[in-house]
Amino acid sequence: MRAGRSGSAVVLAGTLALGTFTAPTAEAADTGITVSNLVLNNGKPIIVGISAEVTPDFAFRKTWPSGVKAGDANTYPFLYRGTTAAKGYEGDDGIHMSYVITYSDYSPSQCEGELYIDPRYTLDSNSDATTWKIGVMARIWKNGQSKSTEYLTGFGTVRVKRAAKVTVNASPEPVAKGKTLTVAGTITRADWVRHKYTGFGGKSAKLQFRKAGTSTYTTVKIVKANSAGALKTTVTASADGYWRWTFGETDTTGGATAAGDYVDVK
Numbered sequence: 344m345r346a347g348r349s350g351s352a353v354v355l356a357g358t359l360a361l362g363t364f365t366a367p368t369a370e371a372a373d374t375g376i377t378v379s380n381l382v383l384n385n386g387k388p389i390i391v392g393i394s395a396e397v398t399p400d401f402a403f404r405k406t407w408p409s410g411v412k413a414g415d416a417n418t419y420p421f422l423y424r425g426t427t428a429a430k431g432y433e434g435d436d437g438i439h440m441s442y443v444i445t446y447s448d449y450s451p452s453q454c455e456g457e458l459y460i461d462p463r464y465t466l467d468s469n470s471d472a473t474t475w476k477i478g479v480m481a482r483i484w485k486n487g488q489s490k491s492t493e494y495l496t497g498f499g500t501v502r503v504k505r506a507a508k509v510t511v512n513a514s515p516e517p518v519a520k521g522k523t524l525t526v527a528g529t530i531t532r533a534d535w536v537r538h539k540y541t542g543f544g545g546k547s548a549k550l551q552f553r554k555a556g557t558s559t560y561t562t563v564k565i566v567k568a569n570s571a572g573a574l575k576t577t578v579t580a581s582a583d584g585y586w587r588w589t590f591g592e593t594d595t596t597g598g599a600t601a602a603g604d605y606v607d608v609k
Contacts, residue, residue: 373491373492373493374407374408374416374481374482374483374491374492374493375407375408375411375483376405376406376407376408376416376418376481376483376493376495377405377406377407378403378404378405378418378479378481378495378498379403379404379405380402380403380404381401381402381403381420381477381479381498382401382402382403383399383400383401383420383458383477383501384399384400384401384501385400388501388502388503388504388592388597389460389501389502389503389504390504390505390506390597391460391462391466391503391504391505391506391533391535392462392506392533392540393462393463393506393533393534393535393538393539393540394462394463394538395462396459396460396461397459397460397461397462398457398458398459398460399457399458399460400455400456400457401420401455401456401457401458402453402454402455402456403418403420403453403454403479404451404452404453404454405418405446405450405451405452405453405454406450406451406452407450407483408483409450411483412448413446413447413448413449413450413452414448414484415483415484415485416450416481416482416483416484417480417481417482417483417484418444418454418479418480418481418482419432419479419480419482420456420458420477420478420479421477421478421479421480422458422475422476422477422478422501423475423476423478424473424474424475424476427494428476428478428494428495428496429494431476431478432478432480432494443456443457444456462533462535462538463538466535467535467536468535468536469505469534469535469536469595471503471535472502472503472504472505472535472595472596473502473503473595474500474501474502475500475501475502475503476496476498476499476500477496477498477499477500477501478494478495478496478498479494479495479498480492480493480494480495481493481494481495502594504592504593504594504595504596504597505532505533505534505535505595505596505597506532506533506596506597507530507531507532507533507543507590507596507597507598507599508530508531508532508540508599509528509529509530509531509548509574509588509589509590509599509600509601510528510529510588510601511526511527511528511586511587511588511601511602511603511604512526512527512528512604513525513526513527513586513604513606514527516605516606516607517606517607517608517609518580518606518607518608518609519580519608519609520580520581520582520608520609521579521580521581522579522580523577523578523579523580524577524578524579524580524586524606525575525576525577526550526574526575526576526577526578526586526588526604527573527574527575528548528573528574528575528588528601529542529568529571529572529573529574530542530543530546530548530568530572530574530588530590530599531543531572532596532597541572542568542570542571542572542573543568543572543596544568544569544570544571544572545567545568545570546567546568546572546590546593546596547565547566547567547568547590548565548566548568548574548588548589548590549562549564549565549588549589549590550562550563550564550565550566550574550576550578550586550587550588551563551586551587551588551589552578552584552585552586553584553585553587553603554582554583554584555582555583555584555585555605557584560585560587560589560603563578564576564578574588580606580608581608582608583605583606583607583608584605584606584608585603585604585605585606586603586604586606587600587601587602587603587604588600588601589601
C-alpha cells in the first residue's frame with residue numbers, strides 16, 4: 344500500500360474496515376485523552392472498487408483533561424496492519440487517508456466523521472484485502488506546539504474487501520418452450536494493481552430464476568466459474584421470466600448480483 348492524497352482535513356494512516364465494532368475505552372497515559380464507543384461504517388465491510396472514492400463513517404466518544412482546550416486535544420482514527428500503531432500512522436505501512444471530524448467544545452464529546460479511501464492512490468496490492476487493526480492517534484497541543492502524542496490501540500479489527508461484479512446473458516431470446524436455454528456470465532473483481540476488474544476464477548455462483556409476474560428468485564443450480572471467471576450452463580425453458588447470477592462475500596471480496604435478463608418463452 345502507499346500513501347494517499349490529503350483530503351480536506353487531517354491525513355491519517357490505516358485501512359478501510361468494517362464490522363460494527365463498539366470499541367472499549369482506551370486512555371493515553373501521557374495526554375490524558377480517552378476514546379470509547381468507536382464504531383466504523385455501521386458494522387458493514389468496506390467494499391472498494393478501482394476508482395470510486397469510499398468514505399466510511401465513524402463515531403466515538405472522547406474526553407480530555409481539564410484545563411486543555413477542545414481544539415488542543417486531537418484524536419485521529421486510523422487503520423493499520425502488520426506493524427506497530429505508530430509505524431502504521433507515520434509510515435507507508437498503513438493506508439493514508441484524510442477525514443473530517445466534528446465535536447463540541449465540552450468534555451466529554453461525541454465525535455463523528457469519515458475516513459477517505461481512494462483506491463487509485465491508497466491501494467496498490469491485492470493483499471491489502473485482509474484484516475486491519477483500528478488505532479487512534481491522540482495528541483495534546485500547547486501554544487501551537489505538539490506537547491505529547493500517543494497511539495491508542497485495543498479497538499479491534501476490521502476488513503477491507505475487493506469489489507466484485509457479475510454479468511448475465513441468457514440465449515436464445517426468445518426461446519421455444521421445452522428447448523434448451525444457455526445462461527452465461529462473467530465474475531470479475533477489483534484488481535488494485537492493474538486498476539481494472541479482472542476474472543474471479545474458481546468462484547461459485549447461484550443461477551436463479553424469477554417467473555414473470557412474481558417477485559421472488561429461486562436458485563436453480565450452482566455453477567463454478569472457470570479460471571477466467573466465466574460462467575456457463577444450460578437449462579430447459581419452461582416459462583417467461585428473469586435469469587440472474589448471484590454470489591456472496593468471501594473473506595477478501597464482496598458479493599454481487601446481476602440484473603435479471605428477461606427471456607420470452609414461446
